[in-house]
Amino acid sequence: MKTLLIICDGMADRSIPALAYKTPLEIAKKPNMDWLAKRGISGIMDTIAPGVAPGSDTAHLALLGYDPYETYTGRGPFEAAGAGIDLRPGDIAFRVNYATVDKNMIITDRRAGRIQDTKPLAEAVQKIKLKGAEFIFRSTVGHRATLVLRGKGLSHEVSDSDPHEEGKKPLKIEPFLQSQEEVVPAYPIIAGGVRKYVMRRRWAAKTAKLLNEFSQKAHEVLKKHPLNLERAKNGLPPANYLLIRGGGIVPHLRPFQERFRIKGACVAAAALVKGVCKLAGMTVVDVPGATGSVNTDLNAKAKAVLQQLKDHDFVLLHVKGSDEAGHDGNIRAKIEIIERVDSIINQFIDAFDFIVITADHTTPVGVKNHTADPVPVVISGPGVRTDDVKTFSERAAAKGGLGRIRGKDLIPIVIDLMGKSTKFGA
Amino acid sequence: MKTLLIICDGMADRSIPALAYKTPLEIAKKPNMDWLAKRGISGIMDTIAPGVAPGSDTAHLALLGYDPYETYTGRGPFEAAGAGIDLRPGDIAFRVNYATVDKNMIITDRRAGRIQDTKPLAEAVQKIKLKGAEFIFRSTVGHRATLVLRGKGLSHEVSDSDPHEEGKKPLKIEPFLQSQEEVVPAYPIIAGGVRKYVMRRRWAAKTAKLLNEFSQKAHEVLKKHPLNLERAKNGLPPANYLLIRGGGIVPHLRPFQERFRIKGACVAAAALVKGVCKLAGMTVVDVPGATGSVNTDLNAKAKAVLQQLKDHDFVLLHVKGSDEAGHDGNIRAKIEIIERVDSIINQFIDAFDFIVITADHTTPVGVKNHTADPVPVVISGPGVRTDDVKTFSERAAAKGGLGRIRGKDLIPIVIDLMGKSTKFGA
Numbered sequence: 001m002k003t004l005l006i007i008c009d010g011m012a013d014r015s016i017p018a019l020a021y022k023t024p025l026e027i028a029k030k031p032n033m034d035w036l037a038k039r040g041i042s043g044i045m046d047t048i049a050p051g052v053a054p055g056s057d058t059a060h061l062a063l064l065g066y067d068p069y070e071t072y073t074g075r076g077p078f079e080a081a082g083a084g085i086d087l088r089p090g091d092i093a094f095r096v097n098y099a100t101v102d103k104n105m106i107i108t109d110r111r112a113g114r115i116q117d118t119k120p121l122a123e124a125v126q127k128i129k130l131k132g133a134e135f136i137f138r139s140t141v142g143h144r145a146t147l148v149l150r151g152k153g154l155s156h157e158v159s160d161s162d163p164h165e166e167g168k169k170p171l172k173i174e175p176f177l178q179s180q181e182e183v184v185p186a187y188p189i190i191a192g193g194v195r196k197y198v199m200r201r202r203w204a205a206k207t208a209k210l211l212n213e214f215s216q217k218a219h220e221v222l223k224k225h226p227l228n229l230e231r232a233k234n235g236l237p238p239a240n241y242l243l244i245r246g247g248g249i250v251p252h253l254r255p256f257q258e259r260f261r262i263k264g265a266c267v268a269a270a271a272l273v274k275g276v277c278k279l280a281g282m283t284v285v286d287v288p289g290a291t292g293s294v295n296t297d298l299n300a301k302a303k304a305v306l307q308q309l310k311d312h313d314f315v316l317l318h319v320k321g322s323d324e325a326g327h328d329g330n331i332r333a334k335i336e337i338i339e340r341v342d343s344i345i346n347q348f349i350d351a352f353d354f355i356v357i358t359a360d361h362t363t364p365v366g367v368k369n370h371t372a373d374p375v376p377v378v379i380s381g382p383g384v385r386t387d388d389v390k391t392f393s394e395r396a397a398a399k400g401g402l403g404r405i406r407g408k409d410l411i412p413i414v415i416d417l418m419g420k421s422t423k424f425g426a
Numbered sequence: 427m428k429t430l431l432i433i434c435d436g437m438a439d440r441s442i443p444a445l446a447y448k449t450p451l452e453i454a455k456k457p458n459m460d461w462l463a464k465r466g467i468s469g470i471m472d473t474i475a476p477g478v479a480p481g482s483d484t485a486h487l488a489l490l491g492y493d494p495y496e497t498y499t500g501r502g503p504f505e506a507a508g509a510g511i512d513l514r515p516g517d518i519a520f521r522v523n524y525a526t527v528d529k530n531m532i533i534t535d536r537r538a539g540r541i542q543d544t545k546p547l548a549e550a551v552q553k554i555k556l557k558g559a560e561f562i563f564r565s566t567v568g569h570r571a572t573l574v575l576r577g578k579g580l581s582h583e584v585s586d587s588d589p590h591e592e593g594k595k596p597l598k599i600e601p602f603l604q605s606q607e608e609v610v611p612a613y614p615i616i617a618g619g620v621r622k623y624v625m626r627r628r629w630a631a632k633t634a635k636l637l638n639e640f641s642q643k644a645h646e647v648l649k650k651h652p653l654n655l656e657r658a659k660n661g662l663p664p665a666n667y668l669l670i671r672g673g674g675i676v677p678h679l680r681p682f683q684e685r686f687r688i689k690g691a692c693v694a695a696a697a698l699v700k701g702v703c704k705l706a707g708m709t710v711v712d713v714p715g716a717t718g719s720v721n722t723d724l725n726a727k728a729k730a731v732l733q734q735l736k737d738h739d740f741v742l743l744h745v746k747g748s749d750e751a752g753h754d755g756n757i758r759a760k761i762e763i764i765e766r767v768d769s770i771i772n773q774f775i776d777a778f779d780f781i782v783i784t785a786d787h788t789t790p791v792g793v794k795n796h797t798a799d800p801v802p803v804v805i806s807g808p809g810v811r812t813d814d815v816k817t818f819s820e821r822a823a824a825k826g827g828l829g830r831i832r833g834k835d836l837i838p839i840v841i842d843l844m845g846k847s848t849k850f851g852a
Contacts, residue, residue, distance in 0.1 A: 014809040021812065048850060050831055051838020055851020068851065075852035246852065272852065366809060370849050372842035373811065394811050395827060404829030 001418040002309060003354040003381075005316045007063065008341055009056060009270070010323030010363030012375040012394050016331065024331060024365070025376070025393040028338040032345035033378070033392035036355055040380030042389040043402020045410065046372070047361055053372040054407075056323070059360035060276040062407035064316075065260070066253055073156050074248025075272060080146040081250075082275030083138055089252035092154045092207060096137075096145040097162060098239035101219070105169050110162070111143040112239035113231075118145065120227050121239055128217045132210050140271060147244060149210065155203035160245035161215060170241060173211045175204030211244060218242045255281030256314075260415045261422075265308035267301050268292075268318035283312060294321035294333050302344040309351055313418070326363025334365060354381030356414060357392060374404060381417060427844040428735060429780040429807075431742045433489065434767055435482060435696070436749030436789025438801040438820055442757065450757060450791070451802070451819040454764040458771035459804070459818035462781055466806030468815040469828025471836065472798070473787055479798040480833075482749070485786035486702040488833035490742075491686070492679055499582050500674025501698065506572040507676075508701030509564050513574065515678035518582045518633060522563075522571040524665035525588075527645070531595050536588070537569040538665035539657075544571065546653050547665055554643045558636050566697060573670060575636065581629035586671035587641055596667060599637045601630030637670060644668045681707030682740075686841045687848075691734035693727050694744035695719075709738060720747035720759050728770040735777055739844070752789025760791060780807030782840060783818060800830065807843060 013023040046052070047059040048068060057078045058068035076093035087093065098118055100109040122139040129135075133151035140146055159176040163169070177200060219241050222228060228238035256264045258281075266277035266284045269292035278284045287304045289297030301317060308315050319341055325334035348355060358377040361370045376397030378389075387401035398404075405413070415421050439449040472478070473485040474494060483504045484494035502519035513519065524544055526535040548565040555561075559577035566572055585602040589595070603626060645667050648654060654664035682690045684707075692703035695716035704710045713730045715723030727743060734741045745767055751760035774781060784803040787796045802823030804815075813827035824830075831839070841847050 015811055023811070044827075044829060049838075050835035051840075051842050051847065053842055053847045053849045055849050058851030072851060078852075364809065367845065372839065372847055395813065398811070398813065398827040398829065399825075404831070 001313065001353045001420070002351070003314045003356065003414055003418060004305065004348050004352040005314070005356045005414070006341065006345070006358070007060070007316065007318045008322045008338065008357070008359050009318065009320045010326040010361055010370065011334075011338060011359035012362035012373060013326070013334070014362070014364040014366060014371070014373060016364075016366060018331060023394055024334040024338060026395065028335045028342070030338055030342035030392060032342045032349070033357055034390065036345070036357060036380040037378050037389050037392040037396065039386060040378045041384045041387055041402050042376065042378045042392070042397040042400025043405055044374040044394070044398050044400075045358060045377045045405050045407055046374050047407035049406065050374070051372045053370045054361045055370065056270065056360055057272045057276055059407065060273050063358075063360060063410055064256060064276065064280050065408055065411040066280070067408060071251040071253060072248070073251075075246040076146070076156070076248040077250040077279065078248075078272045078275030079140070079246070080148050080275065081278040082271030082273070083140045083146045085136055085138055085146065085148055087148065087250045087279065088150065089250050091250040092149040092156045093248060093250060094147045094244045095246035096147050097243040098143045098145060099241045099243045100237035100239065101170065101241040107163070107166050107168055107170060107241070107243075109237045110166055110243065113237040115143050115231075115239045118143070118239060121222060121225055124221050124225055125218050125242070128214060128221065130210055130213055130217070132206060135214060143239070145242070147242070149207065153203045154207045155200055156207075156247040156249040157200060157204040158208045158211060158247055160243075160247075161211070162243035162245040170215065170243060173208045173215070173244065175201060175208050177201060177204055215242060215244065251279070253280050257281060260411065261420050262313035262415070262418070263311065264314040264316065265312040266316045266318070267304045267308065268316070268320075269296060270318060270320045273318045277316060282316070283308065292320040294324055294337050296321055298340055298344050302347055305348065306351060322359070323363050326365055327368050329365045329368045331365050354379065354414060354417060356380070356410070358410070377402065377405070377410065379414060379417065383417060427739065427779045427846075428777070429740045429782065429840055429844060430731065430774050430778040431489075431740070431782045431840070432767070432771070432784070433486070433742065433744045434748045434764065434783070434785050435744065435746045436752040436787055436796065437760075437764060437785035438788035438799060439752070439760070440788070440790040440792060440797070440799060442790075442792060444757060449820055450760040450764060452821065454761045454768070456764055456768035456818060458768045458775070459783055460816065462771070462783060462806040463804050463815050463818040463822065465812060466804045467810045467813055467828050468802065468804045468818070468823040468826025469831055470800040470820070470824050471784060471803045471831050471833055472800050473833035475832070476800070477798045479796045480787045481796065482696065482786055483698045483702055485833065486699050489784075489786060489836055490682060490702065490706050491834055491837040492706070493834060497677040497679060498674070499677075501672040502572070502582070502674040503676040503705065504674075504698045504701030505566070505672070506574050506701065507704040508697030508699070509566045509572045511562055511564055511572065511574055513676045513705065514576065515676050517676040518575040518580045519674060519676060520573045520670045521672035522573050523588060523669040523671075524569045524571060525667045525669045526663035526665065527596065527667045533589070533592050533594055533596060533667070533669075535663045536590075536592055536669065539663040541569050541657075541665045544569070544665060547648060547651055550647050550651055551644050551668070554640060554647065556636055556639055556643070558632060561640060569665070571668070573668070575633065579629045580633045581626055582673040582675040583626065583630040584634045584637060584673055586669075586673075587637070588669035588671040596641065596669060599634045599641070599670065601627060601634050603627060603630055641668060641670065677705070679706050683707060686837065687846050688739035688841070688844070689737065690740040690742065691738040692742045692744070693730045693734065694742070694746075695722060696744060696746045699744045703742060708742070709734065720750055720763050722747055724766055724770050728773055731774065732777060748785070749789050752791055753794050755791045755794045757791050780805065780840060780843060782806075782836070784836070803828065803831070803836065805840060805843065809843060
């Protein structure tokens with residue numbers, strides 16, 4: 001039994017006045033999705049919980065069966081895993097921007113002129129050694145990079161150095177603990193008692209101190225780097241400062257294959273999604289031409305899906321463009337990407353037993369951000385109790401046989417349909 | 427964005443043979459509610475959980491987004507807050523009845539002849555001082571009063587002195603702990619370990635002792651009070667004993683405004699509902715003419731709602747009469763109050779962006795008490811994914827686009843529609 005899970009990021013929407021109160025999904029011509037709805041079972045799904053607007057990282061954790069409230073502390077670990085860093089549970093990871101500061105340490109460009117090809121800079125930064133932790137630093141796409149701290153007595157509970165504004169100085173990183181009552185339990189720092197809280201304060205203080213030292217050393221290394229001297233000569237803003245944010249602790253995720261007894265692969269362009277799948281122990285494929293944007297090469301991704309099918313039972317295909325269209329408030333682009341995704345589905349219909357289509361969250365074009373509205377989901381394949389739903393959309397799915405489910409329940413439902421569930425009890 | 431949440435207490439019902447197996451909501455003429463259903467999204471809601479018959483206090487806690495299993499230990503705190511006592515988390519609060527005992531300490535009237543105007547009695551009782559706790563005592567409506575204990579090492583886990591029957595003596599108050607396994611976590615007594623259990627036993631024993639002493643002193647003060655001597659002269663039963671019951675510990679509720687980033691107001695007559703809203707940090711309005719009964723002045727309440735709209739984003743309008751009609755088994759009164767509520771809705775339609783209508787629980791006229799049947803809910807406002815539901819009722823709502831939700835999810839869903847939710851993740 002083989003299953004394809006298609007996740008169109010942010011595809012779901014709200015009633016749009018300009019579409020006569022319909023949604024892009026209701027307007028788009030999507031014969032394949034509708035065909036799957038006719039022979040499948042539909043429902044609506046709260047990826048995390050009703051009223052909770054999910055990020056793409058927390059949503060994908062939930063969609064792979066992990067409770068984000070237990071495993072998520074920040075985006076850093078998922079960015080770092082998506083960037084190909086081999087993480088260990090307990091590592092502390094951050095998102096980093098190459099930025100430009102002037103002589104007075106004022107940030108003049110948070111993205112260092114959207115610099116490209118920063119690998120030589122990363123190599124120089126990687127040479128920095130500090131007592132107390134191992135530092136792993138890697139450039140990702142454009143002005144972006146990722147930083148991992150490995151060692152004992154470290155914490156993700158530190159503030160950002162990124163002020164998220166130009167014309168300001170980078171912020172000093174400080175220990176940043178939620179009050180004891182508001183603690184989000186996370187591996188391995190399960191909230192528990194004052195002693196643990198004191199320990200955590202100490203760890204956070206140590207981590208903040210290390211990161212401030214690292215920032216200073218990195219600034220010294222970067223401002224003298226030949227690549228930056230060259231940029232300055234050409235009138236380009238030098239990438240002479242690293243802005244740090246989004247710290248999180250790498251969770252221990254019980255591997256997908258161990259949990260569900262099937263091998264899973266992920267075909268995605270978005271680093272956060274790749275990171276989640278990687279930390280779940282899935283095979284993560286790099287697809288040339290997959291841009292994570294509306295102009296992505298969907299045929300290349302389809303080919304990669306069929307490639308992975310050979311030695312995996314489960315393939316997750318993630319399409320980012322629908323979310324981008326939502327964030328841009330572009331109704332037409334959203335309809336178009338839905339239609340383009342639909343057009344590649346027919347090559348999957350004979351190849352897979354089960355095809356599941358859903359979104360990780362709603363990104364209404366009228367809101368331009370993620371909202372908590374439930375997403376539609378359809379499961380098509382042998383044995384499913386088909387319902388009266390004849391089309392794939394938010395409203396149609398709400399009448400489906402699945403009712404209203406949670407994101408973390410989706411994979412267990414599919415695994416059971418695939419005949420791979422284990423009985424609880426006798 | 428402004429939201430009005432109308433809660434008709436106990437409005438939902440079951441199939442009634444005398445109404446050709448319809449419900450009062452299905453029979454009532456309610457054009458405004460139906461109009462909102464047509465342009466809104468409907469669903470059914472388990473205020474607490476399926477099969478759990480809610481009280482008005484626990485239901486309103488859940489409807490404001492608080493888990494009653496974490497915050498509720500008894501009605502006392504909500505009565506006391508509703509009576510205007512300025513409570514602190516950790517205070518122990520009780521519901522009190524003025525009662526009549528004879529010379530042999532036998533209760534001859536649990537309500538002291540439904541005495542009114544007990545303020546002078548309360549003032550005398552308030553003078554009682556005991557070592558070990560501060561006592562705050564206040565009369566509320568009729569024969570009712572409320573008692574709060576403030577201090578260290580106190581507990582709500584004590585039995586009632588009210589035997590709930592006349593012809594008996596008041597009961598001695600005893601420490602009354604649930605077994606360690608059955609402990610309901612409550613601030614600040616989070617279940618934890620044998621040591622804590624031993625501590626709690628000690629606290630409960632101390633509290634019980636204090637309450638017994640207080641009861642004795644109050645009896646002495648009351649029996650000699652001029653107001654009671656006067657009553658005896660007039661052949662009226664003296665209010666010479668305080669029956670104590672419904673102890674609970676005041677929970678720490680994270681303020682509504684802090685949690686949801688909007689200012690909330692409550693327009694209600696029922697003390698319990700006012701108490702819940704007050705402890706949630708909402709503005710609680712006293713409306714002259716709002717009686718908490720079927721004959722309540724709904725227009726005065728509507729006026730108060732529109733008044734609060736000016737500097738609040740969220741107004742909760744609570745109508746008690748529908749519950750009273752249910753408890754009385756009065757079908758006609760229930761239909762009537764529904765129709766009366768409907769008639770005030772049109773003045774809200776232009777004033778608010780979102781209007782939500784629901785009940786806190788079902789009070790079937792055939793049962794005359796609260797039941798666990800889910801309640802109908804409709805959310806009307808910009809962007810909602812309208813469904814095919816054309817009328818507001820228990821059965822129609824069950825086919826709506828919201829599916830079946832929980833009470834504690836309602837406000838987060840509404841907050842998200844108002845554009846005030848915060849993303850969990852990146």
